[in-house]
Amino acid sequence: MENEKVKSSRRKFLKSAATLAGATIGYTWLKSSQFLLYGAEPEDKTLPWYGIVIDIEKCIGCGSCAKACKLENDVPKEPFFFRNWVEQYTVKNDGSVIIVSPNGGMDGFEQTVPDAETFKSFFVPKMCNHCAKSPCIQVCPVGATYDSPEGVVLVDEKYCIGCRYCVQACPYGCRFIHPVKKVANKCTLCYHRLKKNLAPACMEVCPTGARMYGNLRDKHSELVKFLKEHTTQVLRPHLNTGSKLYYNALSSEVR
């Protein structure tokens, strides 16, 4: 009789101990990976949380942004290192899509498909999407790439080991290995300019105002107003990267 009592109380104890341990482990696991479930806003609400809008209808493919980015950030001159580049998409009458980006669009574009064969054509400027759930951060084995408190994805050049996991992981092709420093390099949304209250170089030089950046948390900012009033889309939404680069008037041909 007494033995039974001991057994049942021991069972109770083990049960509640296991539940408690399970709940603790579950909670800590969920908390640390909640950014995988939804684009978690950073905790420090006093800082801005940056988002970007690119209006495809306004882009005229002058390439000023791509050029300014190279000059501002001392990006290597070779034509295959870009933090920011422009592509021209042309949908022909037969439905085929032609994509060109001569020298990243830095010297402007010449129309390659004659008007008679063109169904529609448009420019797509591309840059880092500064994802809230970025794949590049998740794969970094040493914690050298990270989301800053302002929502800007940055690289720690002193800590990066140049393993190239992040270059492969980025679904938008926005990273490269710096040929001299041998570490990952990418758009920083001109973090050094933001900290001095200056606009990123590409936004500074855009002649038509096709690019916009702003504080997603400030519900009265121009960016949030634009997002409310237009139908915008991010690139590859099915990958659930939490991209914070919104395109206005984006065609489905864009990859």
Next chain:
Amino acid sequence: MKFYIPPQLTRLAIAFAIFISLFLVLRHFLVPDTFGEYGHYRGASLIDNALPEIHYAGQQACFDCHQDIEDLKKQDVHNDIHCETCHGPGQKHVLSGEAADILKPTGREFCGRCHSTNAAKQISAVFQIDLKKHNVNRNCLECHNPHQPWKMKK
């Protein structure tokens, strides 16, 4: 009952203690000071990323000296275009004041980057001309003032 620990367990415990303390010592020296300050990264890296010098000074820096150009631009369609879009990075010029440190682009190709016809450019976004037809042998600046493109020179 006497509590008995087998000797092999004691040895194992000692080995574990040595390995764990070695790991902790190594970790102490290998992990940088500011690691984990804000998240799973070196906090000081935020400062590193804010360090680089700027090359583009921003439009306001231009207008601090070139008030006349600001007034000119205000009256015409190029008002929304910032100076450094055409003149290139200006921080060096802001610091030195030398004319050699800033670009003064000329030539039809330069204007054509924005103003040449292209099916991808919306008509509402930019005024376009066919470079092969529009006053072929003349420079744009002969007729147009880039700060006031619609005020013809002659």
